[in-house]
Amino acid sequence: xxxxxxxxxxxxxxxxxxxxxxxxxxxxxxxxxxxxxxxxxxxxxxxxxxxxxxxxxxxxxxxxxxxxxxxxxxxxxxxxxxxxxxxxxxxxxxxxxxxxxxxxxxxxxxxxxxxxxxxxxxxxxxxxxxxxxxxxxxxxxxxxxxxxxxxxxxxxxxxxxxxxxxxxxxxxxxxxxxxxxxxxxxxxxxxxxxxxxxxxxxxxxxxxxxxxxxxxxxxxxxxxxxxxxxxxxxxxxxxxxxxxxxxxxxxxxxxxxxxxxxxxxxxxxxxxxxxxxxxxxxxxxxxxxxxxxxxxxxxxxxxxxxxx
Amino acid sequence: xxxxxxxxxxxxxxxxxxxxxxxxxxxxxxxxxxxxxxxxxxxxxxxxxxxxxxxxxxxxxxx
Numbered sequence: 001x002x003x004x005x006x007x008x009x010x011x012x013x014x015x016x017x018x019x020x021x022x023x024x025x026x027x028x029x030x031x032x033x034x035x036x037x038x039x040x041x042x043x044x045x046x047x048x049x050x051x052x053x054x055x056x057x058x059x060x061x062x063x064x065x066x067x068x069x070x071x072x073x074x075x076x077x078x079x080x081x082x083x084x085x086x087x088x089x090x091x092x093x094x095x096x097x098x099x100x101x102x103x104x105x106x107x108x109x110x111x112x113x114x115x116x117x118x119x120x121x122x123x124x125x126x127x128x129x130x131x132x133x134x135x136x137x138x139x140x141x142x143x144x145x146x147x148x149x150x151x152x153x154x155x156x157x158x159x160x161x162x163x164x165x166x167x168x169x170x171x172x173x174x175x176x177x178x179x180x181x182x183x184x185x186x187x188x189x190x191x192x193x194x195x196x197x198x199x200x201x202x203x204x205x206x207x208x209x210x211x212x213x214x215x216x217x218x219x220x221x222x223x224x225x226x227x228x229x230x231x232x233x234x235x236x237x238x239x240x241x242x243x244x245x246x247x248x249x250x251x252x253x254x255x256x257x258x259x260x261x262x263x264x265x266x267x268x269x270x271x272x273x274x275x276x277x278x279x280x281x282x283x284x285x286x287x288x289x290x291x292x293x294x295x296x297x298x299x300x301x302x303x304x305x306x307x308x
Numbered sequence: 309x310x311x312x313x314x315x316x317x318x319x320x321x322x323x324x325x326x327x328x329x330x331x332x333x334x335x336x337x338x339x340x341x342x343x344x345x346x347x348x349x350x351x352x353x354x355x356x357x358x359x360x361x362x363x364x365x366x367x368x369x370x371x
Contacts, residue, residue, distance in 0.1 A: 005336075009338070010331065012347060012353060014337075015337040015347045018337045019337060022335075028336065029336075030337075159312065159313050161313060167317055172317040172320055175316070179316075185312060186309070187309055187310050189309065190309040190310060191312065193311070194313075
């Protein structure tokens with residue numbers, strides 16, 4: 001049976017797993033949905049109370065019934081490399097591809113429905129509370145008066161993107177940024193704004209979960225550092241996962257129906273882990289490079305398992 | 309009115325050079341000019357930054 005990898009060509013992180021699957025002799029097909037239609041083609045028929053379909057990627061053909069797992073890494077939007085692009089075509093291609101794939105018994109990392117839900121950061125915070133994590137007090141609002149009140153209560157805040165995305169026109173980055181209580185919150189009315197109590201951290205924690213396997217990494221933080229993604233001051237090192245966190249992670253992934261998740265925590269000066277977010281498709285290459293934790297191997301092992 | 313959060317945005321840094329690897333459709337992975345898998349070079353992995361969790365790359369953001 002075959003592993004299907006959905007990602008863009010330049011995805012070196014996917015290469016880390018593909019190489020292992022090759023070494024283990026596991027058949028795989030890698031394609032970018034952006035190439036449908038074109039280099040990627042598909043067909044499926046629903047007749048006589050049965051479903052049959054296949055995919056073609058360059059010169060490779062695979063029956064949908066023979067898929068053992070589907071890894072959604074960094075896929076392009078279906079239809080976006082077609083000769084004549086349109087929003088309509090993109091929708092048609094997306095519905096055809098993902099609609100067919102969800103008819104198969106293949107295991108997903110992660111299922112598109114679960115992934116779409118899991119991207120909502122407000123929902124992540126809610127789920128984290130339900131799962132027993134400790135989260136920083138957080139406000140998402142378009143009311144400047146609510147923002148001012150929140151700032152008065154908590155004093156030391158950070159602001160971050162609600163979606164986790166960055167402005168693209170023009171290309172900008174929006175790091176999690178520390179703000180004081182006396183800033184002008186008038187602009188809160190112009191867009192939903194996420195404010196959070198600043199956690200004085202001594203380290204960042206990245207906890208990568210593959211099926212039931214946990215890989216925790218810790219990076220010492222500078223006292224003034226807020227967003228470690230934009231600093232290169234320390235290396236990630238393996239660390240242990242507290243039992244309470246381990247239980248909460250299991251609950252979170254079960255409730256979210258995720259087979260993969262990359263959790264970010266801030267470790268405070270007492271050593272407590274504060275939940276910040278869970279990236280359902282979070283990167284792992286940078287952790288593996290620093291720590292030598294076998295995350296790519298664990299993903300390959302999960303993908304290579306046969307469907308139940 | 310400018311959204312509050314955008315007051316703290318700054319220009320994205322775009323990569324200054326092309327990636328030193330190309331996709332090999334037959335092998336279904338990226339290769340170096342000498343044919344080795346790109347992942348065999350730790351220097352390439354570190355230099356390209358494509359495995360990092362920084363938010364500057366269009367295709368390699370955390371999700």
